[in-house]
Amino acid sequence: MVSFFSFLKGFFKKFFSKPASKASEKKLTLEEIMPFLKNAVQEERAFLDSLVAKKFSEIKHVLRRLESLLQKLESTEVETENPKLGKIVETSKRHSSQQLSMLVQKLSPPNLQDLGAVQKYCLESESFLAKEIPAFGKSLVYTSIVLKEDMKNIGSLVEELQKSFAELNKEFEKNKKVFLDSFANAKVRQILENNMKIAAIKESVSSLANEISSLEKIVFDSKAGIGEMRCSEEAKSLLALEEKKASLLEGKKALEHKVFEKTSAVEKPMRKLANIAEKQKTSLSKEQLAFLQDFLHNPVLAMKRDPKAELFKGVLRELGTQFSSGNLELKEKDFEKKHAVLKELLEYNFFENFFWKTNTIEVELQKIEKSLRQSDFSKKILEEQKALDEKQALLEEKQSQVSAQKKDLESINAENAILKQKIANALSECTSGKKIVISN
DSSP: OOOHHHHHHHHHHHHHSOOHHHHTEEEEOHHHHHHHHHHHTHHHHHHHHHHHHHHHHHHHHHHHHHHHHHHHHHHOOOOOSOHHHHHHHHHHHHHHHHHHHHHHHHTOOOOTTOHHHHHHHHHHHHHHHHHHHHHTHHHHHHHHTTSHHHHHHHHHHHHHHHHHHHHHHHHHHHTGGGGHHHHHHHHHHHHHHHHHHHHHHHHHHHHHHHHHHHHHHHHHHHHHHHHHHHTSHHHHHHHHHHHHHHHHHHHHHHHHHHHHHHHHTTHHHHHHHHHHHHTTOSOOOHHHHHHHHHHHHOHHHHHHTSTTOHHHHHHHHHHHHHHHHTSSOOOHHHHHHHHHHHHHHHHSOHIIIIIHHHHHHHHHHHHHHHHHHHOHHHHHHHHHHHHHHHHHHHHHHHHHHHHHHHHHHHHHHHHHHHHHHHHHHHHHTTSSSOEEEEOO
């Protein structure tokens, strides 16, 4: 039976112990990654370094022997009783010599210390041999007809090279974690570059924040100042002038609309009259013809240039003449209606009801505009408002810059998180089930 004290001891030990998952984690800083990786793969690296040194010694020896055989091949005379065959073999010998010489140059080994370069060299060399040997196989066959022993030795050496590269590449694949250093180093450099960008952006955001704070105070004070100005007696006087100006403009607009409505009834007949006038079938004067064109373009403006409507009424009388003569076709039911409209317009006092009232309004408007332009207070409040608008625009621009830079920060931080996870995943493969976490 388990004693009560033993039970308590087991309970508290279990309660206060760290979770197993945490114990299997290892946190690394960016600075610790490369030393950790070097230590994690030191046995495999030592094995590969030893293997590469041995194999490269063999490869160099084979290449030297190949060079020697190629020199011998180049100096060897092709001897055969068949001149045609001799010529074929000589040509093939020359091609074989050139191609094999290129092969020897191409397979010159790199520095042993750079294992990444060694791996690349071995992969490319195996692929190169697999591709090139069949390409000049025909030349080798023809050459071997006469120079059989030499070509046999060359073939054996090439096979030896292929075997060496295949063995090395097989071991590289089995010990691929040794080559994580270049991968991890590139990712660490990228993170460090991103960290520099982050620091620069944070400094910029901090600087912009100070500028924004200052601008916000200026904008707030400016709005308050303009608000006080708008509540002053001077502002009230200006507001009264602005309201009077608005009222006069509305009255002017109403008068112009009334004239437009009155004259719109004859616009279509006027256009027909203009077409007749082009054929010189009217008694209109030059001034009346010019007025007619102006009227069809802008009735209100034309009436302003004809204060007493003398030209307008002259055109209307000619319009009535054209109606009566039948030059302007009208339906019977429209005849009396059109004549009634003409009569009303001919009797209407345009000078008093339009020109005089419009002119009076414009005189008043000019006085108000002059008062507004000459008002120092008006100038000051306009200047203050302009300065406020500029500061507000600058403030919004700075806020937009901060928003864009914060998005950049989010993007770079997200990229760093992905890079760290890639490094962590790669390093975790180098450990015995231990999870690697890259800390900030």
